[in-house]
Amino acid sequence: MLWTFFDFAYLNGTNPIDDWYQRDLSEDAQFLFDKALKDCQKIELPKNWTAFKRFLEGKPKEDRIWELQFYSDGRQYRILGVFGPQRKQATLLIGCYHKAKVYTPSDAIETASRRAKLLANGEATRHERKIPLDR
Numbered sequence: 001m002l003w004t005f006f007d008f009a010y011l012n013g014t015n016p017i018d019d020w021y022q023r024d025l026s027e028d029a030q031f032l033f034d035k036a037l038k039d040c041q042k043i044e045l046p047k048n049w050t051a052f053k054r055f056l057e058g059k060p061k062e063d064r065i066w067e068l069q070f071y072s073d074g075r076q077y078r079i080l081g082v083f084g085p086q087r088k089q090a091t092l093l094i095g096c097y098h099k100a101k102v103y104t105p106s107d108a109i110e111t112a113s114r115r116a117k118l119l120a121n122g123e124a125t126r127h128e129r130k131i132p133l134d135r
């Protein structure tokens with residue numbers, strides 16, 4: 001059974017993950033983003049995902065937010081997400097850049113934590129991310 005990835009979405013249908021993907025990622029970065037998810041979806045344990053960086057520590061620790069990474073265009077990209085609600089499901093909360101312990105946008109961790117809480121409270125939804133298999 002493969003992992004299924006979802007984008008965080010507001011109840012009004014706004015999808016900030018897809019907006020980030022379309023607006024902020026170059027074609028090369030989109031390819032590497034898709035490749036990271038395609039690789040992850042086949043691997044049973046997330047700690048073995050090649051793109052898996054770590055679980056975040058600090059204030060949002062109770063949210064169990066994790067970080068995926070890939071590198072493109074001279075930038076370190078990060079995707080923050082959470083697992084669930086079902087087994088082998090993961091929800092992408094925010095995409096950002098990372099350099100020297102600084103995230104861009106600067107409130108990326110707080111935004112991810114806020115979005116995780118909105119999902120948990122039923123005040124947001126998920127949109128399944130179709131991962132291109134032909135790339």
